[in-house]
Amino acid sequence: MSHVKAGGTAKNIHDSPGQRLGVKRFGGQKVHEGEVLVRQIGQTKLAGPGTFMGRDFTIHAAKDGVVGFAKVKIKRFTGKTTVRTQVIVSEPAVAVAKPAKKAVAATKK
Secondary structure (H helix, E strand, O other): OOOOOOOOOOOOOOOOOOOOOEEOOOOOOEEOOOOEEEEOOOOOEEEOOOEEEOOOOOEEEOOOEEEEEEEEEEEOOOOOEEEEEEEEEEOOOOOOOOOOOOOOOOOOO
């Protein structure tokens, strides 16, 4: 007979690395065509104008521009509406430089 008691079994010894999901480019950031904006499992966020969704639900920029987010209501199959976040890439706002004001020398005589 054995003189050592049973040690039991280990159940929680396997560990897998994280999947690095989430938003990669935030609102107001400039992006180039093809950049990854959001990595997600399933369609938690929607691809809006200026973006496209890959096979694994990753949202990419379809053009150069600035990232933005908007809340939109979508209708489910049952007729119920739910709020989803839509990812948008829009044209960057062009800053127009204002002409410098001329210094007027006030001379009183």
